Amino acid sequence: MKTKYTYSFIGLSIALLLCFFVNISLGSVSIPIKDVFNSILGTSDNENWQYIIQDYRLPKALTAILVGSGLGISGLLMQTFFRNPLAGPFVLGISSGASLGVALVILGSGLFGGAFATVLISKWSIVIAAISGSFLVLLAVLIVSARVRDTMAILIIGLMFGSITAAVVSVLSYFSSAEQLQQYIFWGFGSLGNLSWNELFVFFGIYLLGMLLTIFSIKALNTFLLGENYAKSLGLNIKQSRLVIILATSLLAGTITAFAGPIAFIGLAIPHMTRQLFHTSNHKILLPAVFLFGAIVMLICDSIAQLPTSDYTLPINAITSLIGAPVVVWLLVRKRKMIF
């Protein structure tokens, strides 16, 4: 039984490496493969190429891996936790919280006055706003969920918080200038580039914490497959597992939204694709599979988004859905049965 999955994992790992190198070698400036490798190792003669590879393409590819795997895994956590195939990383209102934070900074800056505004709208201020926004919404969800017994109630509470923040964003948009609105909309497109190595390290640190919590939840997640009452009868501490799972999701989805914008679809689709291809809902197998799949799909989407040999870069958010949605539909039609 183990060998059955071993081959799949080796295959996926090779695919990931391949996608990684393809992603790095593609871009508006064409660089020969040999020089791509030399640039990664820092032995290239061409300084421009080395700069492009080391300070732009490499961090972008690594960001794609973190974003894809992180969103896939937080989506998987939420789908198992809520026993709902429609759940994704953002059902707890995390992305709406982040949007609200960013909206307050970009759109609300007009209200705070001009000079102040220019200081506020830097890369870090948006990141900090997004993180604090999602953290506040998470905190509210946690406080409320500690008081309710029913897991489904948490789902609805998350949706309600989402509606509230969306409403506040609408009000803010109404009073904003066209320029501010454009900036906000661009943030909403999502972006994998623009991350400096420093930012990437911070990103990776929080991501790692979320991943560790997820790994510690594997046993609880498998127990949840039986339903909550069975889980309780097996001695699982439901409240504690709930907290760890919600925290892991928030750390992963929250930082990703903060650094790369609200990237749609990946979190919902990757767990479904993985289940269809691996025929199991055992999280010991699903978790690494979703990790690899998420990273691969995100790298492919990013490679397409930067439109090879052209100067344009399409919004990554559009590409993920354009590529991903037909794949999910195709998988479901081909297998005729949804595996959940």
Next chain:
Amino acid sequence: MTEQTQHIILETHNLSIGYQSKKATAVIASDINIELYQGELIGLVGANGIGKSTLLRTLTSIQPALSGTISLSKKPLNDYTSIELAKIMSLVLTEQLMSKNLSVFELIALGRQPYTNWVGNLSDQDISVVNQSIAQTNLSDLKHRKCFELSDGQLQKVMIARALAQDTNLIILDEPTTHLDMYHKAYILKLLQKLAKDTNKTILFSSHEIDLAIQLCDTMIVMTNDGVIYDSPCNLIERGVFETLFPDDLIGFDEKTGSFRVKK
């Protein structure tokens, strides 16, 4: 006397069950005194709405008792931590599985959760216990099938095997025969009887199959409007308890055959 008391697995004393809210207390049944012995098959019967589920929920520590005591292996139920309880009492519930995309083996292996490490890896001993449970429930042929491929009867056997794999002294089943045809109802209850005898576990189940329970159980808990009666099936028939179970306008109990008949 001392010999016998050693083997009591579950004991209640003047137990009163029901629901308590800030405003009022709704007592569903009171003065429940039962003693469940090791290796016994016990059936819990009663009309709809009489409180069978409430009693099981109270005995399994899902809801608190209103008054009285429940002791499990000589220790008050409330003194157990959830993980200790999981090693003494396992459940088969009526609720649907969230995911049927696990193999039969994987699902039964989840019964080993209280014993496995933080990531849930199965030791050699865990695997041998799981295989033993599979053998005891005659599931060897289905071991590698997915749960969504199984019939209701097969799935119920898998859930029983999962409870067996949890390796507890007491197994409690909530209506294990619902949705099953007549043959499989008898099959499941017969299996429970065999398991109680072979593994020396105490098995308590609630059911509407009174006829079958009378034939197979060592003792029965009968919940009526007049109170909760605990005795062997023969004594219960002699005492005429089953006549009082339902309103007497439609069906009556036939003492000779030990079954209910529709009145003409």
